[in-house]
Amino acid sequence: MEHPVLTAIRRAAFTPLGWFAPSPDDKVPEGARFVILIGNAGPDMFRRFARERDPARETMDEWTRDTVAQLARDLEARAAYPFDTDPPWPFLTWARRGGAGHVSPLGLNIHPTYGLWHAYRAALLFPVAFDLPPPAAGPHPCERCAEKPCLAACPVSAFDGTRYDVAACAGHVGREAGRECMSRGCLARHACPVGQGFAYAPAQAEFHMRAFLAARQKA
Structure with missing residues (x-):
């Protein structure tokens, strides 16, 4: 468009x-x-x-x-x-x-x-409306994804399909055992097949992970 x-x-x-x-x-x-x-x-x-x-x-x-x-x-x-x-x-x-x-x-x-x-x-x-047709979200890709690898990829099972265990995620990322999550970004995101060409490069992934941990420390 x-x-x-x-x-x-x-x-x-x-x-x-x-x-x-x-x-x-x-x-x-x-x-x-x-x-x-x-x-x-x-x-x-x-x-x-x-x-x-x-x-x-x-x-x-x-x-x-x-x-x-x-x-x-x-x-x-x-x-x-x-x-x-x-x-x-x-x-x-x-x-x-x-x-x-x-x-x-x-x-x-x-x-x-x-x-x-x-x-x-x-x-x-x-303040004015544009003559732009709204984008189409299309079919829900997760409904066609039988295996849902995103839910199994987290090393500390922070996702169960209904909630996100923020404390478990942050605790893991902040330890040596979570180094891969820190350097690559969320492994659950990486497991999703949609949009893989837009995955964050390591510098961007680590920046966001460090910002996530800093926000948790302030909370």
């Missing part, structure tokens, strides 16, 4: 992950008539972040605020972030509203193209 706004988002190294014209039930900020969800899928966004900031010392959230704020100004939009409010904005609900996938057995959103290898960094809120 080509559109000047989508092209501008891609040029800024973000991926348009879904879009929709909201209704009152969608609980978007007041005045928004069109929502485009943006984030990472593949390496481009992380590469830009690593060029502009020191991943060993700075957070992606701060860089996201700065970068998306400028993009929003350029596109005459406002920005909402998944990490800026308590309670947070319902990004996963918005994602499914915008044709960006389904809920996987891991509880993560599974995108029809990017699988589990994507993340929402912001929503661009426009």
